Amino acid sequence: MIRRMAEDRKEEVRRATDVVALVQRYLPLRRSGRSWSACCPFHQERTPSFHVWPETQRWKCFSCSRSGDxxxxxxxxxxVEFPEALRMLAREAGISLDPPDPAAAAAAKAKDAAYGAAAFACRWFQGNLKGSPGAAYLKSRGLTGETALEWRLGYAPPGWDGLLQAARGEGIPEAALEAAGLVVPRRGGDGFYDRFRDRVIFPIADTTGRVVGFGARALGDEQPKYLNSPDSAVFQKGRLLFGLDRAREEASKARTLCVMEGYMDVIMSHQHGVRTAVAGLGTAFTQEHAALMRRFADRIVLVYDADAAGKNAADRALGVLLEADLDARVAVLPEGKDPCDLLVLRGPGPLLESLAAAREVFEHLLAGTAARHDL
Structure with a gap:
């Protein structure tokens, strides 16, 4: 019965969605006989081979062979995966997908509240940035104000309950803040305090651009230097890549992603026109990461720092990428330079040269062996 109801809802959403109108939100379509046509949004081409048929509510690219509804x-x-696509189109059509199971309905409601809390926190952090120590830090690293605004960068002030009090003023419950990983229960069990204090805030989004968590860099001596949101119902660092929401369009065209180590590496790369840059979230590469990247790219270029830790991280990631049948390569940077510093000091030229000359796996492993044995 439940399965039948789910199928009925899916068909209801499908019937309520005009695929031509949906596609036109992303690219300009031109009438071409009984179909609408455009250059394919999923690969680079000059002659339109992407067609949408209003009669069948289907689309197909005759060049890359992608097709569907x-x-x-x-x-x-x-x-996104199918469940999320279904939810997105259902919301637009005004169709309720409330699960029949009360427990599942409550979990879905709590998850939506956590997303709302993350969105509020992002705006609050961003509103604190101007004139703050966080703004001074970002400026010292070479970021422009336009870039900070584009990436929704922010600042968490030093107090213990700034975000907590602001959220209360907006009627956001503590349970939603806790579910989003924004507050921590006090040891005595009496209330909460802010997780992020006196830190530069880097919002972390899913592929749709929805904020699901935060990375935070300490400005003083507090440890750890970088602190991420904890895993939760809305944030799983083993399934997310920083910057992918901004890199996915260019990556889909070039079929390439450049994987870097840090937030600043990614943001500075985009500021200098390298718009396929993404980064992990301080965790080892997973099969989920590889599967996520395969949606947008066939070639993955690892751009890790030129120190021993960076080289070891690249070697570990290679195994996961090769197992996923991805064309993995390694870009070698000048010794002692990370992508951010290299871009600030010398502009995009040296980084672009390193990306173009990225080593294939065998060449990279051979060079590592030669270096270890001083050959």
Missing amino acids: AFAFLMEKEG
């Missing part, structure tokens, strides 16, 4: 288009374009 409204759900498939949204999954490809936004990089």
Whole structure:
């Protein structure tokens, strides 16, 4: 019975969605006989080979062979799985997908509240940035104000309950803040305090651009230097890549992603026009990371720092990428330079040269062996 109800809801959403109108939100379509056509949004081309048929509510690219319905288009374009595509189209059509199970309904409601709390916190952190120590730090690293605004960067002030009090003023419950990883229960069990204090805030988004967590850099001597949101119902660091929401469109065209180590490496790369840059979230590469990247790219270029830790991280990531049948390569940077510093000091030229000359796996391993044995 439940399965039948789910199928009925899916068909209701499908019937309520005009695939032509959906596609036109992402690219300009031109009438071409019984179909609408455009250059394919999923690869680079000059002659339009992408067609949408209003009669069948289907689309197909005759060059790259991708095809499907409204759900498939949204999954490809936004990089989401089917359940999320269904929810997105249902919301637009005004169709309720409330699960019949009360427990599942309560969990879904709590998850939505956590997303709302994360969105509020992002705005609050961003509002604190101007004139703050966080703004001074970002400026010292070479970021422009336009870049800080584009990436929704922010600042968490030193107090213990700034965000907590602001959220209360907006009627956001503590349970939603806790579910989003924004506050920590006090040891005595009496209330909460802010997780992020006196830190530069880097919002972390899913592939649709929805904020699901935060990375935070300490400005003083507090440890750890970088602190991420804890895993939760809305944030799983083993399944997310920083910057992918901004890199996915260019990556889909070039079929390439450049994986770096840090937030600043990624943001500075985008500021200098390298718009395929993403980064992990301080955790080892997983099969989920590889599967996520395969949605947008066939070639993965690892751009790790030129120190021993960076080289070891690249070697570990290579195994996961090769197992996922991805074309993995390693870009070698000048010794002692990370991508951010290299871009600030010398502009995009040296980084672009390193990316173009990225080593294939065998060449990289051979060079590492030669260096260890001083050959």
